[in-house]
Amino acid sequence: MRKLLFTAALLTSLLSYSQEEKTKDIEEVKMTKKVLQKKSDRLVFDVAASPIAKGNNAFDLLKEMPLVSSTDDKNIKISGKSNAVIFINGRKSNMNADALESFLKSMPAENIAKIEVITVPGSEYHVESSDGIINIILKKKLTDGTNGNLRFGNTQAKRNSQNASASINFRKNKLAISSNFNSRNTFRDQQYTLKNGDANFNNTSVGYVRNNDLDLGGYVNVDYDLIEKQNIGLSYNSWYSETKDAQSNLLNTLVYRDDNNVTKTTYNRAVNNMNARDFNNSINLNYEAKLDDKESKINLNAAYLNFTKAQ
Numbered sequence: 001m002r003k004l005l006f007t008a009a010l011l012t013s014l015l016s017y018s019q020e021e022k023t024k025d026i027e028e029v030k031m032t033k034k035v036l037q038k039k040s041d042r043l044v045f046d047v048a049a050s051p052i053a054k055g056n057n058a059f060d061l062l063k064e065m066p067l068v069s070s071t072d073d074k075n076i077k078i079s080g081k082s083n084a085v086i087f088i089n090g091r092k093s094n095m096n097a098d099a100l101e102s103f104l105k106s107m108p109a110e111n112i113a114k115i116e117v118i119t120v121p122g123s124e125y126h127v128e129s130s131d132g133i134i135n136i137i138l139k140k141k142l143t144d145g146t147n148g149n150l151r152f153g154n155t156q157a158k159r160n161s162q163n164a165s166a167s168i169n170f171r172k173n174k175l176a177i178s179s180n181f182n183s184r185n186t187f188r189d190q191q192y193t194l195k196n197g198d199a200n201f202n203n204t205s206v207g208y209v210r211n212n213d214l215d216l217g218g219y220v221n222v223d224y225d226l227i228e229k230q231n232i233g234l235s236y237n238s239w240y241s242e243t244k245d246a247q248s249n250l251l252n253t254l255v256y257r258d259d260n261n262v263t264k265t266t267y268n269r270a271v272n273n274m275n276a277r278d279f280n281n282s283i284n285l286n287y288e289a290k291l292d293d294k295e296s297k298i299n300l301n302a303a304y305l306n307f308t309k310a311q
Contacts, residue, residue, distance in 0.1 A: 012273050016203060035050045039233045042117060042217050043065070043117045044115075045114060045115040045159070046114055047109060047115060048112075048113055052064060054109070054110065055072045056109040057104065057109055058103075058105070058107040058108075058112060058136060059101070059104040062104070062111050067079045068130050069219075073100070074101050076134065076136070078117060078132035079119060082130040082131065086134050087105075087133055087135040087136070088135075088138065088235065088287060089136075089217075090135060091209065091233075091280070091301065091303075092303070095239060095280050096278070098278065102217065103239065105163075106163060106182035106215075107165070107182075108165060108180075110139075112138060113138060114137040114138070116134070117132065117134055118134075119132055121133045121203070131229060135152040138226065139178070140171070141177050141178075142171070144171050144173065145170075146169065146170045147164070147168075147169050148167050150165075150166050151167075157189070158187070158189045162183065162184070163182065163186075164184050165182035165183075169183075175223075175224050177221070182215075182216075182217060182218055182280055183215065184213070188209075188211040188213070189208060191207075192206065192207055193205070194206075201256050202254075202255050202256075205250045206251050206253075207248070209248045209249075210246065212246065214242045217233065217238055217280075218237075218238060219236065219237045219238070221233065221234070227292075229290040230287075231287075231288055234286075235284040235286070236281075236282070236285070237280070237282045240277075240279050241277070241278050241279075243276040243277075245273070246273070246274040246276070248270070248271070251267070251269050252267065253266075254266045276311040278307070280305075281305070284301060284304045285301070286301050287300040303304070
């Protein structure tokens with residue numbers, strides 16, 4: 001009887017030890033989320049699951065995505081597409097190129113949930129078939145309350161540039177508000193050596209282009225859930241940009257041979273000075289109703305854009 005009890009106790013201990021080991025193994029399993037997903041018409045970048053989001057801005061993130069590039073650090077291109085159209089939360093941005101560049105470079109990556117690169121846009125987007133779409137989906141606060149962040153940046157090149165931004169997210173019951181306010185003071189100094197021509201004629205231009213841009217702007221997005229699967233949203237974007245004492249200064253050297261095969265050289269200097277201001281305001285009113293669980297929906301948009309420029 002004692003042998004039987006001892007054997008039973010030993011089996012129970014071994015079984016308990018085995019269960020504990022299994023439990024430990026299960027607790028050590030870590031689930032990882034896909035950062036990039038390829039769909040039939042788009043590439044989806046889950047920013048929240050990516051480690052490169054921290055400390056970067058929206059423009060930096062876009063340059064890290066497959067199919068997306070920027071050769072001049074100002075304009076965004078999609079491979080194989082004639083134009084990249086920027087959407088925010090599924091709504092077309094009406095900002096001009098300069099305002100859009102400043103907007104993306106001032107938006108903290110921490111404010112973004114996902115980025116979609118849509119290479120085959122459907123008719124609901126109202127763009128040309130040769131265009132590609134970059135849809136930036138901002139984070140929304142899922143529980144009641146308020147949060148935000150404050151960010152400062154400094155860049156030292158030939159001259160010093162500064163930027164600052166503040167973001168606030170609020171949610172109460174069916175109402176959600178997200179906002180961002182930012183400023184940027186940018187100095188851009190570029191040296192140029194440009195050459196063109198042939199054996200009989202060539203032109204060499206040497207000099208610099210200097211810009212000083214002051215940008216102020218931001219956005220406010222308001223979403224309200226009317227009933228289940230129906231919501232209404234209002235987006236307001238504003239941007240003011242001022243260019244002060246911009247100058248290009250180029251010395252041109254022209255070397256050519258005349259009909260008598262005599263080489264002649266002439267010089268001229270081209271100096272251009274510019275001051276400019278532009279003001280960009282856009283409003284978008286959106287209604288969306290989801291019809292089923294297969295992403296069928298009705299989407300209505302009303303948009304207004306006001307853009308002024310003095311140069």
